[in-house]
Amino acid sequence: MSGQHQRLPLQVDPIRLAAREEHLQGTIPLKQMKRLINALSSNEGEVFIDAEFSVDMNRVVLLTGQIKTDAKLICQRCMREMDLPIALDFQLAFVRSEAEMEKLPEGYEATLIDNTTMMLSDIIEDEILLALPTIPRHLDDSCSSEIVESWSGEQTNETNTEDVKRDNPFDVLASLKTDK
Numbered sequence: 001m002s003g004q005h006q007r008l009p010l011q012v013d014p015i016r017l018a019a020r021e022e023h024l025q026g027t028i029p030l031k032q033m034k035r036l037i038n039a040l041s042s043n044e045g046e047v048f049i050d051a052e053f054s055v056d057m058n059r060v061v062l063l064t065g066q067i068k069t070d071a072k073l074i075c076q077r078c079m080r081e082m083d084l085p086i087a088l089d090f091q092l093a094f095v096r097s098e099a100e101m102e103k104l105p106e107g108y109e110a111t112l113i114d115n116t117t118m119m120l121s122d123i124i125e126d127e128i129l130l131a132l133p134t135i136p137r138h139l140d141d142s143c144s145s146e147i148v149e150s151w152s153g154e155q156t157n158e159t160n161t162e163d164v165k166r167d168n169p170f171d172v173l174a175s176l177k178t179d180k
């Protein structure tokens, strides 16, 4: 299990890493994202991260990349567990103060750096939390088919008893034939 993936730093210093255009690629166990797993039905699995720090032409420090994970949630319609594959592209702009945040050009998603360093898992966790549906539900088809299945299951019991009744005369005929 260990050593399969490149190690990601626990803490990152966005400004320093942006200066050397650090590329981060690796995984973080879902278990490390406490706020996220509160919203999930399973804490098993990993989050895959492929992202790069940079400084853009507006001198804004950015983290740009992709996050992938397979989350499990409870469908709020049928209350069964559902798989939710998450694959999202993100771009975050790091600012050191509210004032800097206000000066950001339009279209940036701002993140405030509290200290010089931040927990990488916190940054990634926030992005996933934003991507989670407020009311998780199966895709229309898969969820309703499960409901129809259990409903028609009750119907099948009735038709089964009819089938048994219909079968009985045949059994009697068959036994009469063999008797002769």
Ligand SMILES: [Zn+2]
Pocket: 075, 076, 077, 078, 079, 080, 137, 138, 142, 143, 144
């Ligand atoms: Zn469902």
